[in-house]
Amino acid sequence: MLISMRWLGRHVDLSGVDPEQLALDLTLSTAEVEGVERFAPYLSDVVVGHVLEREKHPDADKLCICKLDVGTGESLQIVCGAPNVAAGQRVAVATVGTVLPGDFKIKKSKIRGVHSVGMICSERELGLSDEHDGIWVLPGEPTTGAPVAEALGIDDWVLEIDNKSLTHRPDLWGHRGVAREVAAILDRPLLPLDTSLPELGGADPVKVLVESPACSRYIGLSIDGVGEGKTPDWMRCMLLATGQRPIDLLVDLSNFVMGDLGQPNHTFDRDQLARDGILVREAREGETLVTLDEVERKLRPADLLICSGDKAVALAGIMGGQDSKVQQGTGRLLLEVACFEPVPVRRTSARLGLRTDSSARFEKHLDPTLPLKAAGHFARLLQEFQPDVTFPASLADAGDWSDPACEVALNPDQVRRSLGVGISDEEMSALLSSIDFGVQANEKGLMVSVPSNRATKDIAIEMDLIEEVGRLYRYGNIPERHLTGALVPPPVDHRRELAESCRDLLAGGARFHETLSYSFQSDALHQMLGLDGESYVSVINPVQEGSARIRRQVLPSLLGLLEPNRRQRDEVRLFEIGKGYLPEQVSDRGEPGEVHELALVLCKARQSDTSFDEGCLARLMAVVQDLLSSLEFRELQFVAVEQAPVSWVHPVRRVELRVGSGDGACVGFVAELDPGLATPLGIDGELVSDTAVASISLDALLEQERSGGSYNPLPRYPGFKIDVAIVAPEEVPARDLSGVIEKAGKGNAKDLVVFDLFRGDQLGAGRRSLAYHLVLQSDKKTLTDKDAQSFLRRLERGLGEIGAELRS
Amino acid sequence: MDKQTNLENAQARIAEASDQAVLADLERELLGRDGLLGQQLKEIPSLPPPERGPAGRAANELKAALTAGLLARAAELAETDLAADREGIGFDATLPAPPVERGSLHPITKVTRKLVQIFSSMGYHILDGPEVELDWYNFEALNIPADHPARDSQDTFYCDEQGRLVLRTHTSPVQVRAMERMAPPFRLVCPGKVFRHENTDATHEHTFHQMEGLVVGKDISVGHLVGTMKTLLRGIFGKEIDVRLRPGHFPFVEPGFELDARCVFCESGCRVCKGTCWIELLPCGLVHPKVLEAAGIDSSEWSGFAFGLGLSRLAMLSHGIDDVRHLLGGDLRFLEQFSC
Incomplete structure (x- = not known):
């Protein structure tokens, strides 16, 4: 919301107040001021010129040559095209060098052969209005040569207050409310404002019938004898400063009253109203109304209407109807000043996407005593500008409302305890009184009378009053204190601990990069992966069509990152620890099941001659193996199983990850992507890659025991390293070969590592060679060459039993 | 050639040994079965008994002299190697190896x-x-x-x-x-x-x-x-x-x-x-x-x-x-x- 300092000055003396300081004061005590700007700075650059003479341009019918006095001692010659310029006028002159709105710089020029040094400005050229039929003739006799802003007294500063900081303060949606705060901050009096109704005639008021509780009060004031007239410049400038474009006297006055008191209001042409008067009712199914912005609005029964007779003429509290617009020259008016309930106004304006200055205020819950004051204010201002207006009828005042003013007890000790500062009873009473709260001391403490303007949706309990005292005392004056109390170590969160260890191991040892992704997964991704049939938690109002689903699993979120990252890097190593939601595992209270997952991808540009230990799947298995053994999980196994863990991985190159004794418990999987996904994922052609993925359930891991890392005594006897190469049929798994080696070693074959895989014609078709490093070492004696020989003999025998042999 | 000349020749060769490998070869040659010492030792059984004692002592002296010469040269060569190593020829501080791959936390x-x-x-x-x-x-x-x-x-x-x-x-x-x-x-x-x-x-x-x-x-x-x-x-x-x-x-x-x-x-x-x-x-x-x-x-x-x-x-x-x-x-x- 924009606040004009000149406007505020109508309510509190602001002499000597620096705009920046005022903004800071309001920010610290009341509401955040987001900006401070000078109003129409160009009005300080244009000067008052006195038109000395005007003569026709010799070579142009529509142009004239003016001689002006701009206070410099010599007259200026300006060629002007405006029909209304005349000798004797005071006008706004932009001299050479002045920059006008739109970055328009005034230069010396020659117009049809005549020199011109400056420009006489229209209102539009100064950004004051759309008026461009002629130049702006300044009112009165302002000082020649003075800046226009200063000479007319329209010099102003504008404070922009963050609307979000005003949501609970309906009283601050008008200048008087802000002025009350300023008066309290500056310790200056709030100037009186007469908002009493002027003298009313005795005719019957317009009939008003309120059918809906959504309208708590409806005031109708009949006004006669309204003539045409221009809004005074000071008011137009204040409206402009606060972002309201001046239109005509009635609209401007209506906007001014709203900007002054925060109370929206509306005028109707009384001659156009039905004989039955005004009816406030809810809309009927299928009813429509064309609003002032010329849009036809389809209404619903919850929408509140102002009707003339039964015909809708305005959307209550939001916008008037096009048909009932008051035309210039309408002499007989009905001023509506009403109080509408916030929720229906908000619902209707949100549904129609129609937020107005009026609806924004009603949404905040306006004070129902305010309409009467606003009606009086409107009437008195109108009378000031047009002394001939009369108010022929008594006031129509309908609706079921009550004064919200209330009393709230305040315990001064509680104030001191909550704020943590030793503020005296007297100090707090003075602070509350400064914003027009009534304070009475009694035996229990203080009894505070909250005025109606602060009692709607704002002040209701003691803590609310403590806030008032605190903010006016200034939170900055409260000293810093430290918490005290018993220190009990918080319980260990095992899942967090596990997740943090995984992060350290993966980012540190395995050199993976942690990413975090959106919880939404797109329908397109699910279709690609064949996951469309699953059930999902979905939002009903997605930001983007087709992105409503909340993920069940984290891993698919990483697949979309492969293509863009592969464009930049030959190798992509990513992991994420996140949550998934399963709607079928719903709790009694309706919460979906939550799963915690570690997802990994390893994707690398495909190479023709990858050695066995450089393949992505083998590498990712090694990463997972290292991770889980570092975390001290026991008896890790990779098992090839029939049942695919998810539908979108390679039908063969995939393993289940098991932890624990016996068959172990499944905690996840490692797999290559199904080769058919390369093209849809965009990792084909020049980006052709090998991709392995892994998903590990943190929930399943947490159910497994961890060894706690017990110490093994150091070997007492030396061991020796030997290498063996084994040729075996392809179908014999490496696990069987290592089993044979371990058996042949009788517990003395240690540190078994495969270091080569070889296939070749010399081995024969369907056979491969695996080479191992191992250490023979006993904890009972020093092994000798003889022991090695018998190990190799046992190994040869064992290999023979499974169709394998030692390679010589 | 007399024994003294042989020894002097051997000492000269030791002093000229250009690196540890040459020195190792020389050690095998001089102290081995067919080397200077070996020949002296081989002659001993064929000597008349009274000469065997002095010949044995002479052989031991020769062995001690050769060994000392070899060790001294080995120490010299080691010193030279260290000095050469410390010259750090070919080092370029601005030529790093490919960067160590890293991981990161979000x-x-x-x-x-x-x-x-x-x-x-x-x-x-x-x-x-x-x-x-x-x-x-x-x-x-x-x-x-x-x-x-x-x-x-x-x-x-x-x-x-x-x-x-x-x-x-x-x-x-x-x-x-x-x-x-x-x-x-x-x-x-x-x-x-x-x-x-x-x-x-x-x-x-x-x-x-x-x-x-x-x-x-x-x-x-x-x-x-x-x-x-x-x-x-x-x-x-x-x-x-x-x-x-x-x-x-x-x-x-x-x-x-x-x-x-x-x-x-x-x-x-x-x-x-x-x-x-x-x-x-x-x-x-x-x-x-x-x-x-x-x-x-x-x-x-x-x-x-x-x-x-x-x-x-x-x-x-x-x-x-x-x-x-x-x-x-x-x-x-x-x-x-x-x-x-």
């Missing part, structure tokens, strides 16, 4: 850890809560009743037409869940992912991270809140940071504040603080009595403060990240810039 993880460490050291519990949340915890129990503007579908992702399930719009529901389970006094923080219905651009994101904090105890005051926040900022930025509290309205606190921190990037206004020298850092306040009561805590006996830290915002501030979309974008060129 900046949100890093800032969360920093905060968790600070709060853990002050006895706070670290709690987790669901991202898909019941309306009760996200709104109702936090004094945000039906028809409150914060519940607009322009701000909130709803998971069902009845509005029972939402994507949590803040981490505050975790404090309610905690209050239900725990008996005061307690201190806790809850980091996590939150969602707002918003179109994304460089400064807006529909998914971001927050950390809620809650302290409930006896006579908790605004002064305690200020003290805690200053301690927190000292921990994050490693120096004394000025803060200011100003009024701010949030339905679940009363009084409510916005806490601004003095801009750490400038002295007189910059892009980050939009020229104000203050950075709006976190909303906070004393817990609204209705919120305590909704969680079953007697508000006449207990009071507390709560605060909400923007983890995404802090991560952006501490690393100078200019576009919020990078955080969840998964671009390695971004992620790689953070260490682990």
Whole structure:
């Protein structure tokens, strides 16, 4: 919301107040001021010129040559095209060098052969209005040569207050409310404002019938004898400063009253109203109304209407109807000043996407005593500008409302305890009184009378009053204190601990990069992966069509990152620890099941001659193996199983990850992507890659025991390293070969590592060679060459039993 | 050739041995079976008995002389090698090997850890809560009743037409869940992912991270809140940071504040603080009595403060990240810039 300092000055003396300081004061005590700007700075650059003479341009019918006095001692010659310029006028002159709105710089020029040094400005050229039929003739006799802003007294500063900081303060949606705060901050009096109704005639008021509780009060004031007239410049400038474009006297006055008191209001042409008067009712199914912005609005029964007779003429509290617009020259008016309930106004304006200055205020819950004051204010201002207006009828005042003013007890000790500062009873009473709260001391403490303007949706309990005292005392004056109390170590969160260890191991040892992704997964991704049939938690109002689903699993979120990252890097190593939601595992209270997952991808540009230990799947298995053994999980196994863990991985190159004794418990999987996904994922052609993925359930891991890392005594006897190469049929798994080696070693074959895989014609078709490093070492004696020989003999025998042999 | 000449020749060859390998060959030749010494030893049995003793002694002397010569030359050569090595020929300090591959932790993880460490050291519990949340915890129990503007579908992702399930719009529901389970006094923080219905651009994101904090105890005051926040900022930025509290309205606190921190990037206004020298850092306040009561805590006996830290915002501030979309974008060129 924009606040004009000149406007505020109508309510509190602001002499000597620096705009920046005022903004800071309001920010610290009341509401955040987001900006401070000078109003129409160009009005300080244009000067008052006195038109000395005007003569026709010799070579142009529509142009004239003016001689002006701009206070410099010599007259200026300006060629002007405006029909209304005349000798004797005071006008706004932009001299050479002045920059006008739109970055328009005034230069010396020659117009049809005549020199011109400056420009006489229209209102539009100064950004004051759309008026461009002629130049702006300044009112009165302002000082020649003075800046226009200063000479007319329209010099102003504008404070922009963050609307979000005003949501609970309906009283601050008008200048008087802000002025009350300023008066309290500056310790200056709030100037009186007469908002009493002027003298009313005795005719019957317009009939008003309120059918809906959504309208708590409806005031109708009949006004006669309204003539045409221009809004005074000071008011137009204040409206402009606060972002309201001046239109005509009635609209401007209506906007001014709203900007002054925060109370929206509306005028109707009384001659156009039905004989039955005004009816406030809810809309009927299928009813429509064309609003002032010329849009036809389809209404619903919850929408509140102002009707003339039964015909809708305005959307209550939001916008008037096009048909009932008051035309210039309408002499007989009905001023509506009403109080509408916030929720229906908000619902209707949100549904129609129609937020107005009026609806924004009603949404905040306006004070129902305010309409009467606003009606009086409107009437008195109108009378000031047009002394001939009369108010022929008594006031129509309908609706079921009550004064919200209330009393709230305040315990001064509680104030001191909550704020943590030793503020005296007297100090707090003075602070509350400064914003027009009534304070009475009694035996229990203080009894505070909250005025109606602060009692709607704002002040209701003691803590609310403590806030008032605190903010006016200034939170900055409260000293810093430290918490005290018993220190009990918080319980260990095992899942967090596990997740943090995984992060350290993966980012540190395995050199993976942690990413975090959106919880939404797109329908397109699910279709690609064949996951469309699953059930999902979905939002009903997605930001983007087709992105409503909340993920069940984290891993698919990483697949979309492969293509863009592969464009930049030959190798992509990513992991994420996140949550998934399963709607079928719903709790009694309706919460979906939550799963915690570690997802990994390893994707690398495909190479023709990858050695066995450089393949992505083998590498990712090694990463997972290292991770889980570092975390001290026991008896890790990779098992090839029939049942695919998810539908979108390679039908063969995939393993289940098991932890624990016996068959172990499944905690996840490692797999290559199904080769058919390369093209849809965009990792084909020049980006052709090998991709392995892994998903590990943190929930399943947490159910497994961890060894706690017990110490093994150091070997007492030396061991020796030997290498063996084994040729075996392809179908014999490496696990069987290592089993044979371990058996042949009788517990003395240690540190078994495969270091080569070889296939070749010399081995024969369907056979491969695996080479191992191992250490023979006993904890009972020093092994000798003889022991090695018998190990190799046992190994040869064992290999023979499974169709394998030692390679010589 | 007499023995003396042989020995002199051998000593000369030892002295000329150009490196350790040549010296090793020479050692084998001189001390071996067919070498100078070997020949002398071989002659001994064929000598008349009285000469055998002196010949044996002579052979031993020869052996000692040769061995000493070899050792001395070996030491000389070793010294030369070391000296040569120390010359460091060919070293180019500007020619590194290919870089060591690295991994990284997400900046949100890093800032969360920093905060968790600070709060853990002050006895706070670290709690987790669901991202898909019941309306009760996200709104109702936090004094945000039906028809409150914060519940607009322009701000909130709803998971069902009845509005029972939402994507949590803040981490505050975790404090309610905690209050239900725990008996005061307690201190806790809850980091996590939150969602707002918003179109994304460089400064807006529909998914971001927050950390809620809650302290409930006896006579908790605004002064305690200020003290805690200053301690927190000292921990994050490693120096004394000025803060200011100003009024701010949030339905679940009363009084409510916005806490601004003095801009750490400038002295007189910059892009980050939009020229104000203050950075709006976190909303906070004393817990609204209705919120305590909704969680079953007697508000006449207990009071507390709560605060909400923007983890995404802090991560952006501490690393100078200019576009919020990078955080969840998964671009390695971004992620790689953070260490682990």
